[in-house]
Amino acid sequence: ATGSFAAAAGKNQKVSVTFFGGEPLLRFSLIRTAVGEARRMARERGKEISFSITTNGTLLTREIAGFLKENGVSVCLSIDGPREIHDRNRPYASGRGSYEDVARGIEVLMENRNGFPVAARVTLGRGAVDVRKTFDHLRGLGFDEVGFAPASAAEGSPAALTEEELCAVMQGFRDLAEGYVRDVRERRIPAFSNMSQILALIHRGDPMPYPCGAGIGMLAADPSGVFYPCHRLCGVGDSMGDPFRGIAPDARARFLDGARRRRESACDACWAKNFCAGGCYHDAYLRQGDIFAPSTHYCRWIKELFLLGLQTYVRIQNETPTFLDAVLGERGIA
Numbered sequence: 001a002t003g004s005f006a007a008a009a010g011k012n013q014k015v016s017v018t019f020f021g022g023e024p025l026l027r028f029s030l031i032r033t034a035v036g037e038a039r040r041m042a043r044e045r046g047k048e049i050s051f052s053i054t055t056n057g058t059l060l061t062r063e064i065a066g067f068l069k070e071n072g073v074s075v076c077l078s079i080d081g082p083r084e085i086h087d088r089n090r091p092y093a094s095g096r097g098s099y100e101d102v103a104r105g106i107e108v109l110m111e112n113r114n115g116f117p118v119a120a121r122v123t124l125g126r127g128a129v130d131v132r133k134t135f136d137h138l139r140g141l142g143f144d145e146v147g148f149a150p151a152s153a154a155e156g157s158p159a160a161l162t163e164e165e166l167c168a169v170m171q172g173f174r175d176l177a178e179g180y181v182r183d184v185r186e187r188r189i190p191a192f193s194n195m196s197q198i199l200a201l202i203h204r205g206d207p208m209p210y211p212c213g214a215g216i217g218m219l220a221a222d223p224s225g226v227f228y229p230c231h232r233l234c235g236v237g238d239s240m241g242d243p244f245r246g247i248a249p250d251a252r253a254r255f256l257d258g259a260r261r262r263r264e265s266a267c268d269a270c271w272a273k274n275f276c277a278g279g280c281y282h283d284a285y286l287r288q289g290d291i292f293a294p295s296t297h298y299c300r301w302i303k304e305l306f307l308l309g310l311q312t313y314v315r316i317q318n319e320t321p322t323f324l325d326a327v328l329g330e331r332g333i334a
Contacts, residue, residue, distance in 0.1 A: 015042060016050045019073075020220070020231050025059040028067075035071050054078065054121065056090065058098050060105030065112035074116035075109060077102075077143075080123055081134035089125050103141075110142045117144035119193065125151040129165045131172025139191055147193035148173075150301070152232070152283050170304050177312045184316050184323045198275070198309035199316070200328040207274035214281060215240065215255045219247065229255055232282035237291055258292040266294045275306045 017038055019031050035051060042049035052074040068075060079102055080089040087097025109118060120143040122134055131148060138146045150166065151159040161169065176192045183190040190196065201208065210216060215229035222234040227241045227248075238255070241248035259278070267273040278284075279295030279302060287297050316323055 012047075014048045014050070016052065019051070019053040021054070023056055023059065024053055025055050025064060028059070028064055032067060035073070050074070052076065055105075056098070056102065057105035057109070058101040060108055062108050062112075065108040068109075069112040069114040072114055072116070074114075074119075076119040076121050077106065077109070078121050078123070079106075079138065080125070080128060081130075082137045085128045085130075085134065089123065089128060106141055119143065119145040119147065122146065122148045123151055124148055124161060124165075124169055125159045126161060126165065129161065129168045129172070131169055132175050135172075135176060135192070144189070144191060145193040145196075146191050147197075150298075152280070152286060166301050170301065170308075173305065174308060177308055181312060181315050181319070184320045189327070194305075195309065195312060196328065198306060199313050199324065201275060202309060202313045203324045203328050208277045210256075210259050211277040211279055211281070215252055215259070229281070232280070233285075233291065236282070236285055262292045262294055266296065270299070270303075272299075272303045272306050275309075276302050 017034075019034075024031060031053070038049055038051070051071060053068065054076045055078070057077045057079065067073075078090075080086045083097070083099040086099040086102065090098050090102075092098055120138045120141075122138070124131075128134075134148075135146050148169070150161050150169065151157075173194070177195055180190040180192050180195050212218075212230070214233065218230060219227045219240060220229070220231040220234055221227055221243075225243050226234075226239045228234045228236070228239060238251045239248070240251045240255070259281075262278045267276070267278050270276075279298055281291040283295045283298065284293045285291045287293075287295070313324075
């Protein structure tokens with residue numbers, strides 16, 4: 001799969017590979033082999049290659065953490081908060097909580113930092129919406145960045161946030177935005193990564209024709225190696241090729257055409273369309289059975305989030321304008 005991506009990169013000098021799951025460290029020996037092969041392929045084609053991994057941390061050992069450090073693999077670790085929240089959200093099949101194993105994994109990871117920020121990814125599920133408490137806990141564990149995402153769930157799912165819980169999350173985000181402005185003022189790198197992504201979009205100033213990099217600069221391979229626009233869409237809709245045929249340009253063109261049409265229909269009159277571009281394809285699939293339906297159930301949430309981003313951007317621009325170019329100038333949309 002890496003060979004197909006490297007070949008399809010064309011004139012793009014940089015290629016990145018993310019190991020994602022499920023839990024990718026279940027196949028650590030494969031990752032070790034893939035990194036070596038990918039480096040060789042990139043070298044043959046004159047490309048720069050970088051690696052990242054998203055892991056739940058339960059299988060991290062000193063050997064694995066050492067490998068990630070030596071190979072410059074940036075790490076995003078899925079953890080949902082303090083022990084009581086995390087164990088409720090992420091138990092093993094036996095019902096035992098996973099926090100203790102994750103905490104042990106975090107310890108060896110922090111001992112093997114490699115110059116990249118270590119990021120935490122928090123899934124906000126039903127009954128777990130104390131954003132400030134979770135943020136402070138994860139910063140205390142040593143994470144440089146903390147990002148939040150509401151559980152992606154079909155309507156009526158026990159995991160989906162209620163309207164009241166989304167409001168509580170938004171209030172927590174306002175609190176973190178205050179801290180973000182304060183950090184910038186006092187010349188500290190802020191850790192609230194949702195806000196960094198939004199500020200980067202605003203600062204770049206280009207309208208967003210698509211909600212993310214799916215099918216554009218990013219493709220995912222499912223366990224059999226078949227390509228899809230992103231990891232969430234594996235097995236949903238048309239595949240975009242495989243390692244033997246390469247990337248299928250016709251399927252990719254159909255996907256991007258559908259993505260363009262969704263933004264031009266239900267989203268046309270919305271002021272936030274240039275930030276959101278219709279929202280997550282997979283959320284739309286879960287709620288409406290169509291990846292190209294706009295994710296209207298999150299509209300209010302997204303508008304409030306981007307309004308907070310605009311307000312924060314203006315405050316920073318007025319107080320510390322050099323931050324925006326220095327820190328956010330290079331961030332992309334994928």
